[in-house]
Amino acid sequence: DAGVIQSPRHEVTEMGQEVTLRCKPISGHDYLFWYRQTMMRGLELLIYFNNNVPIDDSGMPEDRFSAKMPNASFSTLKIQPSEPRDSAVYFCASSRNTGLHGYTFGSGTRLTVV
Amino acid sequence: QKEVEQDPGPLSVPEGAIVSLNCTYSNSAFQYFMWYRQYSRKGPELLMYTYSSGNKEDGRFTAQVDKSSKYISLFIRDSQPSDSATYLCAGSSNTGKLIFGQGTTLQVKP
Secondary structure (H helix, E strand, O other): OOOOEEEOOEEEEOOOOOEEEEEEOOOOOOEEEEEEEEOOOEEEEEEEEEOOEEEEOOOOOOOOEEEEEEEOOEEEEEEOOOOHHHOEEEEEEEEOOOOOOOOEEOOOEEEEEO | OOOEEEOOOOEEEEOOOOEEEEEEEOOOOOOEEEEEEEOOOOOOEEEEEEEOOEEEEEOOEEEEEEOOOOEEEEEEOOOOHHHOEEEEEEEEOOOOOOEEOOOEEEEEEO
C-alpha cells in the first residue's frame, strides 16, 4: 500500500497565479479530506468528500479555493488567484467509512506564494 | 474559541520522564478522540483513538478522556528522544469530521 500520495511536495508561485494541488487516496478509502496547516492556526479542515461527493466545504476560506474529486482515486485543490496568505502546508487524508478510527495523511504540499 | 484547545508548548523533558499532554474541547457532540504524532516536515500519523470516556493503553502510551470535564490527555512513559515530535489531539462527532488542536511540540533530551 503506497499510502496517500500528494503532489507536488513543494510549490513556489507568484501572487495571482493559479495553483493546483493533487491527491491520490488509498485504494478502497471512501472518505477524502483536505486540511491546511499553519503555525498560527494549526490544522484546519477545508473540505471533505464521501464517495467523490463534497459533504462539507464550510472550511474553504473563500471563493478563490475550489476542490474536486472526479473519481475515487484522484482529487484536486485549486487556488485561483493565489495570495501570500495562502502560504501553508496542505494535507490530504483518506479513510475507510467515516474515519472515526483515524485517517491516513499524505506527506503534504508546502505552498509558498511570493 | 476553537473547538479543541491545546497548549503549543514547546515542552522539553529529559529522557525517561513521564510526559503528560492535554487538550480541552467545547463540542459536547464529540464521541471519538484521537492523538496524532507529527514529525518535522511529515504528515500526522495516528497514535491512538478512544471512544467516549475512559482510558486506553498501548505500550508506553495511555490516552484518557473525561467527557464530564471535556478533557483529553496523553501520557507517555519512559520517554525517548525518538518521541520528540508534535502531538495533535482531535475530536469528532459521528460525522467523520475531525477537528484538531493546535499541537504541542515535545522535545525529549538524551
